[in-house]
Amino acid sequence: MSTIESVRESYRDFDDQTYAPFVKGVALFGFLAALPYIIEIDVAGMELAATLSLKVLILTVIYAYTAQAWNIMSGYTGQFSFGHAAFFGIGAYATQKLLADLALNPWVGMLVAGVIAAGYGLIIGFLTFRFKLKGHYFALATLAFAELLRFVVVNMSELQGANGYFKPFPRDYGAEYGLLAFQFQSDLPYYYLILGFLLVVTLISWLIKNSWIGLYFFAIREDESAAASVGVPAFRYKMLGVAVSAFFTALGGAYWSMYFNTIRPDTVFALFKNVELLLPAVVGGPGTLIGPIVGSFIVTPVSEVARTTFTNINGLDRIIYGAFLVAIVIYSPRGVVSWPSRARALWNRVRSTDSNEEVNN
Amino acid sequence: MPQIDISVVTFPLQGGGLDRFTDPLVQFLTDIANLDAVLLQLLAFGLLLGGVYALTALGLTMIFGVMDVINFAHGVFLVVGMYTVWLVSESLGISPFVGIPIAAVVLFVLGVVVHVLTVEPILEAPQQNQLIATLGVLLIIQSAIEIVFTPDPQQVQLSLGSLQVGGVFIPLGQLYALIIALGTMLAVRAFLNSTDLGRRIRGTADNRDGARYVGINVKRINYLTFGIGAALAGVAGASIALFQRFDPFTGETYLINAFVIVILGGLGSFPGAFVGGLIVGMIQVFGGYYLPGTTAQVLIFLLFIGTLLVKPEGLFGGADA
Amino acid sequence: MSETNQHADREGETILSVRDVGKRFSGLQALDGVDMDVKRGEIIGLIGPNGAGKTTLFNCISGTFPPTSGTVTLEGEEISGLPSHKIARRGLARTFQITRPLEELTVVENAMVGAHIHTRRRSEAEKIAMEQLEFVGLADRATEEAGELTIGAQKRLELARSIATKPKILLLDEIMAGLTPSESKQMLDLFRQLRERGTSLLIIEHDMKAIMNISDYVKVLNQGKGIGFGRPQEIVSNERVIEAYIGGSDVDA
Numbered sequence: 001m002s003t004i005e006s007v008r009e010s011y012r013d014f015d016d017q018t019y020a021p022f023v024k025g026v027a028l029f030g031f032l033a034a035l036p037y038i039i040e041i042d043v044a045g046m047e048l049a050a051t052l053s054l055k056v057l058i059l060t061v062i063y064a065y066t067a068q069a070w071n072i073m074s075g076y077t078g079q080f081s082f083g084h085a086a087f088f089g090i091g092a093y094a095t096q097k098l099l100a101d102l103a104l105n106p107w108v109g110m111l112v113a114g115v116i117a118a119g120y121g122l123i124i125g126f127l128t129f130r131f132k133l134k135g136h137y138f139a140l141a142t143l144a145f146a147e148l149l150r151f152v153v154v155n156m157s158e159l160q161g162a163n164g165y166f167k168p169f170p171r172d173y174g175a176e177y178g179l180l181a182f183q184f185q186s187d188l189p190y191y192y193l194i195l196g197f198l199l200v201v202t203l204i205s206w207l208i209k210n211s212w213i214g215l216y217f218f219a220i221r222e223d224e225s226a227a228a229s230v231g232v233p234a235f236r237y238k239m240l241g242v243a244v245s246a247f248f249t250a251l252g253g254a255y256w257s258m259y260f261n262t263i264r265p266d267t268v269f270a271l272f273k274n275v276e277l278l279l280p281a282v283v284g285g286p287g288t289l290i291g292p293i294v295g296s297f298i299v300t301p302v303s304e305v306a307r308t309t310f311t312n313i314n315g316l317d318r319i320i321y322g323a324f325l326v327a328i329v330i331y332s333p334r335g336v337v338s339w340p341s342r343a344r345a346l347w348n349r350v351r352s353t354d355s356n357e358e359v360n361n
Numbered sequence: 362m363p364q365i366d367i368s369v370v371t372f373p374l375q376g377g378g379l380d381r382f383t384d385p386l387v388q389f390l391t392d393i394a395n396l397d398a399v400l401l402q403l404l405a406f407g408l409l410l411g412g413v414y415a416l417t418a419l420g421l422t423m424i425f426g427v428m429d430v431i432n433f434a435h436g437v438f439l440v441v442g443m444y445t446v447w448l449v450s451e452s453l454g455i456s457p458f459v460g461i462p463i464a465a466v467v468l469f470v471l472g473v474v475v476h477v478l479t480v481e482p483i484l485e486a487p488q489q490n491q492l493i494a495t496l497g498v499l500l501i502i503q504s505a506i507e508i509v510f511t512p513d514p515q516q517v518q519l520s521l522g523s524l525q526v527g528g529v530f531i532p533l534g535q536l537y538a539l540i541i542a543l544g545t546m547l548a549v550r551a552f553l554n555s556t557d558l559g560r561r562i563r564g565t566a567d568n569r570d571g572a573r574y575v576g577i578n579v580k581r582i583n584y585l586t587f588g589i590g591a592a593l594a595g596v597a598g599a600s601i602a603l604f605q606r607f608d609p610f611t612g613e614t615y616l617i618n619a620f621v622i623v624i625l626g627g628l629g630s631f632p633g634a635f636v637g638g639l640i641v642g643m644i645q646v647f648g649g650y651y652l653p654g655t656t657a658q659v660l661i662f663l664l665f666i667g668t669l670l671v672k673p674e675g676l677f678g679g680a681d682a
Numbered sequence: 683m684s685e686t687n688q689h690a691d692r693e694g695e696t697i698l699s700v701r702d703v704g705k706r707f708s709g710l711q712a713l714d715g716v717d718m719d720v721k722r723g724e725i726i727g728l729i730g731p732n733g734a735g736k737t738t739l740f741n742c743i744s745g746t747f748p749p750t751s752g753t754v755t756l757e758g759e760e761i762s763g764l765p766s767h768k769i770a771r772r773g774l775a776r777t778f779q780i781t782r783p784l785e786e787l788t789v790v791e792n793a794m795v796g797a798h799i800h801t802r803r804r805s806e807a808e809k810i811a812m813e814q815l816e817f818v819g820l821a822d823r824a825t826e827e828a829g830e831l832t833i834g835a836q837k838r839l840e841l842a843r844s845i846a847t848k849p850k851i852l853l854l855d856e857i858m859a860g861l862t863p864s865e866s867k868q869m870l871d872l873f874r875q876l877r878e879r880g881t882s883l884l885i886i887e888h889d890m891k892a893i894m895n896i897s898d899y900v901k902v903l904n905q906g907k908g909i910g911f912g913r914p915q916e917i918v919s920n921e922r923v924i925e926a927y928i929g930g931s932d933v934d935a
Contacts, residue, residue: 080487080488080489082489082492127666127670128670131669131670131671133669133670133673135488136425136429136431136488137624137669137673139431139488139489139492140431140620140624140669141666141669141670144621144662144665144666144669145666147617147662148659148662148663148666151655151656151658151659151662152659154654154655155653155654155655155656155659161654210804211802211804212798212802212803212804212807215787215791215794215795215798215804215807216795216798218784218786218787218791219784219787219795222783222784222785222786222787223782223783223784223785225746225766225782226778226782226783226784227767227784227795228745228765228766228767228770229744229746229766229767229770229775229776229778229844230770230775230795230796230799230843230844230846230847231767231770231771231796231798231799231847232767232795232798233765233767233768234767271613271617275493275496278489279493282489282490282493287786313508314507314508314512315503315504315505315507315508315512316504316508317504318500318501318503318504319500319501319504319505319508321497321500322496322497322498322499322500322501322504323497323501324497325493325494325496325497325500326478326479326494326497326498326501329483329486329490329491329493329494329497330479330482330483330494333483333486333487333490
């Protein structure tokens with residue numbers, strides 16, 4: 001037995017243990033927690049932090065979080081939503097509106113926002129599932145529900161129209177900088193906060209995947225009527241998927257509105273926001289637990305680093321980003337996390353032809 | 362006289378409350394009761410705008426209908442058409458009208474290239490991948506235009522003036538665009554209905570697998586469809602440039618409304634695209650005049666969602682590309 | 683001779699009862715006044731030429747779509763018009779003519795989807811699922827992706843998935859089509875074992891020899907109507923049945 005095989009063998013033994021997911025989770029999140037310090041390590045006179053700032057890390061984890069939330073609906077139940085900006089925007093707007101009008105603590109506002117978004121998700125789900133929209137039509141309908149909100153907000157003076165909201169100071173709602181106020185004076189606590197969000201949504205995704213709910217979700221994704229024929233109430237579980245996904249996406253929007261200073265319809269409800277929210281999951285591997293996280297660490301830094309590197313040529317970053325999108329869906333339609341198994345399959349094929357030749361010779 | 366600007370602009374916000382809906386309705390009904398001249402003017406504007414909108418949707422509905430691909434790059438194809446006309450008339454001093462066929466050719470080539478590089482490899486992949494790939498193309502082309510021509514708005518130097526017909530004011534630029542739209546539609550329809558190649562494209566739209574069995578080279582049909590779809594976008598963009606300022610990002614609004622029109626009119630249907638274009642144009646013109654801000658766009662999306670849910674095959678039934 | 687009354691007095695508790703079921707698709711009467719009873723532990727063969735309405739009847743019974751007229755009752759309770767997942771939960775399961783494995787799930791997960799009807803606990807569902815895989819002979823392939831299986835194995839998987847719901851009655855739509863002779867023989871054995879467990883079977887099959895061999899009773903459909911019901915040996919000598927088959931396009935009977 002070669003060393004590679006024995007390593008793989010022992011990994012497989014480890015993988016079979018019940019504690020394996022726990023160990024993997026701790027390792028992953030331990031690494032993510034250490035990242036702000038890792039990027040500052042001086043390697044041969046070069047700091048990673050020079051290109052990969054803490055701000056980029058925060059954005060990366062935000063999009064890992066929202067992609068993880070999107071994944072629950074679209075990756076697991078297979079209902080491809082192209083309109084998650086609706087939930088993201090609701091999260092941002094409800095939090096800020098409640099903060100501005102009622103001085104409601106953002107933590108409470110965030111939960112209210114989550115419930116509103118889940119409600120909007122249920123309306124979308126009820127209509128699209130009952131009328132059996134599929135494929136492109138489903139994607140277009142979800143997009144329309146998001147765009148609808150953008151124009152509603154733009155036209156409502158009650159929501160500050162196109163001007164949006166400016167994040168108030170903690171003292172405006174009777175708090176001081178810190179966790180309770182959802183505001184900090186430096187970026188590091190913001191990073192750990194969104195990492196906590198990511199941990200929660202990943203944990204919940206893991207729980208879903210390892211329960212009957214996840215199995216039902218996947219069964220619906222694979223073949224809805226076959227699943228129904230063995231007792232899966234597809235409509236109800238699809239609704240559950242939308243509601244949970246919308247709720248957590250809204251929390252991401254709430255975080256966004258508390259991290260950045262302003263929100264406007266053309267930022268949180270932007271047409272392209274719909275893409276940014278789902279892209280890491282598609283790039284990483286839809287339906288997988290690690291895919292959205294891996295995907296975000298590929299997609300987000302590329303776009304952010306391109307933006308900061310090519311400041312002299314406005315737009316070059318988006319060309320790189322666009323080319324990257326095209327390349328990734330062409331060369332890796334099932335996501336980056338499928339690479340190891342694809343490589344293994346390739347390796348096996350190569351090896352089996354080798355051994356066949358040996359036999360033939 | 363109402364100022365009609367097709368691009369979505371944000372008007373100053375009106376006050377809150379229900380009167381924002383009732384006031385316009387009362388105003389609208391009063392105008393109808395009085396047979397106010399403004400109604401005729403709005404109808405004329407709606408017709409003109411609807412024709413242009415229909416033109417922007419033709420290429421999209423063709424690609425969607427034949428290939429079952431949602432082409433998000435369609436909006437930026439329009440923009441390329443606009444810049445082509447502008448470039449031809451500014452740098453070469455040729456009439457912008459000559460620029461229109463040039464734009465069609467440029468876009469045909471661009472469409473085929475985009476198809477070969479990005480769409481063809483993933484035709485059989487999950488549909489969301491096509492969507493992301495064409496969005497990537499949108500970003501690339503849009504940003505390339507931005508780098509080369511700056512993000513500033515451009516305008517074709519052309520003063521066509523306007524007509525006064527019985528008190529109704531008709532800007533000639535938009536009238537020409539409408540005529541071009543109608544002419545293009547008729548030409549493409551004639552191509553699809555009376556040439557052998559056109560019939561093959563229609564056969565492929567009806568049944569891709571069936572087309573393969575009867576020996577149609579579906580691969581070549583795809584090239585052609587994407588090329589023609591893009592060329593139609595080129596003509597549309599070029600026509601819009603005759604009367605409107607544009608920048609690299611102009612395509613986005615047109616793109617979304619083009620989707621609405623495609624669905625309203627029914628997938629792959631050219632006459633449907635015209636009806637859909639008229640509906641969207643009328644709602645925008647009348648809504649823009651009576652309703653505050655861009656509330657009209659809200660109505661358009663509600664209609665869009667309603668159609669998707671209840672009659673996804675389009676308001677007027679089946680497809681006939 | 684009235685085909686419904688002939689064996690109406692046969693013994694046993696009625697599990698499934700189909701009464702005057704009709705189904706109309708825009709202008710086409712696919713089913714017209716079909717009556718049928720299935721008793722506990724019976725194997726009923728459903729035969730008829732192509733286009734006779736056999737699969738349509740399955741779809742009406744299992745809730746893929748509701749019948750346009752008539753009623754279907756399961757253990758005396760009406761199920762016609764219920765969605766298929768509710769019918770499955772009442773104890774009626776089915777397989778599909780063209781197999782529908784949940785391709786990207788593993789073999790055992792496929793069977794677990796059915797087993798979860800009884801429990802939300804994953805370990806219990808896995809136990810039930812493994813038992814069914816054991817039963818159909820797929821236990822050693824439990825961790826493979828369902829999409830990778832051969833047609834024969836997919837058919838067995840589909841059987842395992844449906845019996846994991848522990849149905850009172852099982853509707854099998856050409857589950858033997860495409861199987862090798864030895865696979866077919868194994869399948870017939872499984873049918874007998876299921877009957878011994880008290881599960882009723884309603885099976886559509888084109889292999890006449892197999893169906894005459896395994897069925898307690900045979901129901902014949904032609905052009906959406908029931909034209910015969912009886913013991914297999916009665917059916918093979920029924921003139922209307924012979925006529926329907928010879929007159930029809932289907933001659934593999």
